[in-house]
Amino acid sequence: MSGSIQDTFFEECEELLEATDEGLTAIEGGDHNPEVVNAIFRAVHSIKGGAGAFGLDDLVAFAHRFETVFDEVRSNRLDLDEKLIQLLLRSSDHLSALVEVARDGGQIDEPHHDTLLAALDEYIPEEEEDLTFEPMGLGGPAPMMDLGGLGGVPAKPQEETYRIRFQPLKEMYGTGNEPFFLFQALKDLGDLTVKLDENELPGFDAMDMDEAYLAWDLVLITKEPRSVVEAVFEFVEGLCELSIAGDGDAEAEANALAALDAMFSAPPLPEASLEAAAAAEGEAPAAPFEAPVPAPVPEAKPAAAEEKASAPKAESGKQEQRGGPKPTLRVELERVDRLINAVGELIINHSMLAQQIANLNVSDTRDVETELEGFKNLARDIQEGVMAIRAQPVKPLFQRMARIVREASAATGKTCKLVTEGENTEVDKTVIERLSDPLTHILRNAVDHGIEKPEDRESAGKVRTGEIRLSASHRSGSVCIEIRDDGAGVNRPRVKQIAIEKGLIPENAELTDGEIDNLLFAPGFSTAKEISNLSGRGVGMDVVKNAVTGLGGRINISSAPGKGSTFTIILPLTLAVMDGMVVSVADQTMVVPITSIVETMRGSDDMINSLGADGTLLSIRGNFVPICDVAGALGLYRGSDQQAGVYLLVETETGQRCALAVDDIHDQRQVVIKSLDGVCGEIPGVAAATILGDGKIAMILDPESIIAASPTAAAFDTERRMSNAS
Amino acid sequence: MKTKVLAIDDSRTIRNLLAATLEEAGFEYHCAVDGREGVDMYPDVDPDVVITDINMPNLDGFGVIEELRGHGINSKVPILVLTTESAPELKARARGAGATGWITKPFDDASLIFALKRVTGAAA
Structure with missing residues (x-):
């Protein structure tokens, strides 16, 4: 049980940390609206509250300090200057780390933890600190704590008799405290006798309805320590005259005697049991003459009427006040995924139906086709609807990235800020999750290698603070994530030199600027002169590229010396469905992702030129492009009646172009991606599979890896570089 | 009849903790996510006791106490405030507004039940 509540706590923490980050970012941007400050205070406060429930002491202590500083800010005792904002941002990051x-x-990180605590302490006035660590209670002893023991040794439970005089002040009745309930709580502690003292009750004429006239004398025999008895009266402390005398101490004895004296000097009252006292209390409103407890009968009815009258008002007020978030529904991810699978099957089912109708050879299929078209549109609607459920705004991801940039800036001694755009762009949940690592890497790189030191920036005529712009947008069925920094740009001579040293390119290779920039993605490439602790230990940008291509996306870099670099990541909207071109290769049906195809063409013999022994080039409008036969790449053999005659011009991320030779093109359609993971191992050249309308399985090709494996493409590429060089 | 509790807290964690403890102890549990919702829900739930957080959006705990006491709907309903630290000035302020008592977070089951006992007489 508490495990699941703890899960809730951590879930909630995520949201609260996001809210904190969001608020701090707004403050950093100059928004000092009190509600922003309040929202942050509440978020940190809630983290502290929850953390306390699970005994997460470090978290509680830090959140407390953080919150106290915020309390100072919201009470206008502290100014939000740049230094404080930076401290708060770092504290927020540390709070996340603690969570x-x-x-x-x-x-x-103990040293960091202590440094931040000390820095926060500087903003907390001393008396504030003292106050917050005062034990509970209004100056009285802490309840539930046995202070009666000697030298910390708990006293043996021993029965003791307490004589309690309890006389409520009129203020007590306004707080909703009821003597009767206190007596019931006392009764739980032991043997209780209650005696009502109504001596001070005036005659009916002299009675003031708002006054308190009653008092009680109680005798409690209990094994509980005095502190527990006192704790019962915790809520009414200061709202009553109270004396608690145990028979242990002399003073108490004297008090008890005085109390007894009082009792005997007054006309003796019948001793009432607790039940009797209860009955008296219960009847009191009905007979105000005898027991004038405030809130008498006549008030009761108008109150009820008022309640009715105010209820509709409250209801309408509710509507107006709720301008905020739309109602949401939390659903297990598994249920959504089940729906996605079903929709995938529906799309396959549609194409099968269409295929079978075509096979029927019916002369007039117009009506059926109209309905079929409707089916297709509905299926697409459902599919898009379901995808929208999985789609999430990139905002939380971007907020985490702001933290990464701050950490990286602190570690490198540079000053950078992250500006985000298009935070509400929605992307598939899995894509967001798997984008976190590559983005982190790119941003660390941007801070580490892209942004210059403040003094260097100044001498280059730039502002000291580097800016990294992270944006997301939808672009014709894809998501585009851009990371743009205003740093020094790619150091091309150095990149080229490293690539040559590492044997990635021939020494005399002549590369375009774009090609040099994209060398950063080459496996094993790392420009850091010594391995930087920050942007990874020898892990290059190739890992980033693999992560992006693993999501069916592409990554590109462009750079302007002295002005900065831009990384562009293009991702599919969803991982479940894609638009593909259905082709046939050596009697096999296959699918090529539309996104990688630049153009398609039928080739004639005069367009084909040979290169070396086996290589062939396709001449397109005067340019030569290496031909890569898909059949050959996948180890398929063509029958005598089959021939590659259609070419798909594809372009890789590095700008390398290649013509994929296939036998024929059939169709362009949406296909459901079925992962091959766990079905068979990785097949070079194959990304995934799908089920086509005729029920057959078709492989979805990965043009990148086909080209990478093609000797012709490699030979041509080298040749081209050589010829460029000469 | 079960004792009805209306808990008002913007923290899901605290609401869940209260729900777990109170439902196990046999209370009837209702909750609201902020002060405004709590005050709005009050007439329908008609609770025997209200537990409210102090720092909340829309309407804070002091506002809840003032509205409930001021409404005269049931000006005597016990109201317990949840405070994180036992800051005396917070308690004094809450009491000034008409709070019946307080529960200090983090609370354990026993102290929560003990507080409810003292203001409703009920252990459930």
């Missing part, structure tokens, strides 16, 4: 440690285990 992570609490959730996933691991070590907190």
Whole structure:
């Protein structure tokens, strides 16, 4: 049970940390609206509250300090200057780290923790600190804590008799405290006798309805320590005259005697049991003459009427006040995925139906086709609807990235800020999850290698603070993520030199600027002179590229010396469905992703030129493009009646072009991607599979890897570089 | 009849913790996510006791107390405030507004039940 509540806590923490980050970012941007500050205070406060419930002491202590500083800000005792904002941002990052440690285990960065605590402390006035660590209670002893023991040794439970005089002040009745309930709580502690003292009750004429006239004398025999007895009266402390005398101490004895004196000097009252006292209380409103407890009968009815009258008002007020978030529904991811699978099957089912109708050889299929078209549109609607469920705004991801940039800036001694755009762009949940690592890597790189040191920037005539712009947008069925920095740009001579040293390109290769920039993605490439702790240990940008292509996306870099670099990541909207071109190769049906196809053409013999022994080139409008036969790449053999005659011009991320030779093109359609993971191992050249209308399985090709494996393409590429060089 | 509790807290964690403890102890549990919703829900739920957080959006805990006491709907309903630290000035302010008592977070089951006992007389 508490496990699941703890899960809730960590989930909630994520949201609260996001809210904190969002608020701080707004503040950093100059928005000092009190509600922004309040929202952050509440978020941090809630984290502290929840953390306390699970005994996460480090988190509580830090959140407390953080929150206290915020309290100073919201009470206008502190100005939000640049230095404080930076401290708060770093504190927010550290709070996230503490939450992570609490959730996933691991070590907190102690020195950093202490530094931040000390820095926050500087903003907290001393008396504030003292106050917050005062034990509970209004100056009285802490309840539920046994202070009666000697030298910390708990006293042996021993029965003791307490004589309690309890006389409520009129203020007590306004707080909703009821003597009767206090007596019931006392009764739980032991043997209780209650005696009502109504001596001060005036005659009916002299009675003031708002006054308190009653008092009680109680005798409690209990084994509980005095502190527990006192704790019962915690809520009414200061709202009553109270004396609690145990028979242990002399003073108490004297009090008890005085109380007894009082009792005997007054006309003796019948001793009432607790039940009797209860009955008296219960009847009190009905007979105000005898027991004038405030809130008498006549008030009761108008109150009820008022309640009715105010209810509709409250209802309408509710509508107006709720301008905020739309209602949401939390659903297990598995249920959504089940729906996605079903929709995938529906799309396959549609194409099968269409195929079978075509096979029927019916002369007039117009009516059926109209209906079929409707089916197709509905299926697409459902598919898009379901995809929208999985789609999430990139905002939380971008917010995490702001933290990465801050950390990286701090580690490198540079000053950078991250500006985000298009935070509400929605992307598939899995894409967002798997985008986190590549983005982190790119941003660290941008800070580490892209942005210059503040003094260098100044001498280059730039502002000291580097800017990294992270944006997301939808672009014709894809998502485009752009990371643009205003740093020094790619150091092309150096990149080229490294590539030559590492044998990635021939020494005399002549490359275009774009080609040099894209060398950054080459496996094993790392420009850091010494391995930087920050942007990875020898892990190059090729890992980033693999992650992006693993998502069916592409990544590109463009750079302007002295002005900065831009990484562009293009991703499919969804991982479940894609638009593909259905082709046949050596009697096999295959699908090529539309996104990688530049153009298609039928080739004639005069367009084909040979290169070396086996290689062939396709001449397109005067340009030569290496031909890569898909059949050959996949190890398929053509029958005598089959021939590659159609070419798909594709372009890789590095700008390398290649003509994929296939036998024929059939159709362009939406296909459902079925992963091959766990079905068979990785097949070079094949990305995934799909089911076509005729029920057959077709492979979805990965043009990149086909080209990479093609000797012709490689030979041509080398040749081209050589010829460029000469 | 079960004792009805209306808990008002913007933290899902705290609401879940309260729900777990109170439902196990046999209370009837209702909750609201902020002060405004709590005050709006009050007439329908008609609780025997209200537990409210202090720092909340829309309407804070002090506002809840003032509205419930001021409405005269049931000006005597016990209201317990949830406070994170035992800051005396917060308690004094809450009491000034008409709070019946307070529960200090983090709370354990026993102290929560003990607080409810003292203001409703009920252990459930």
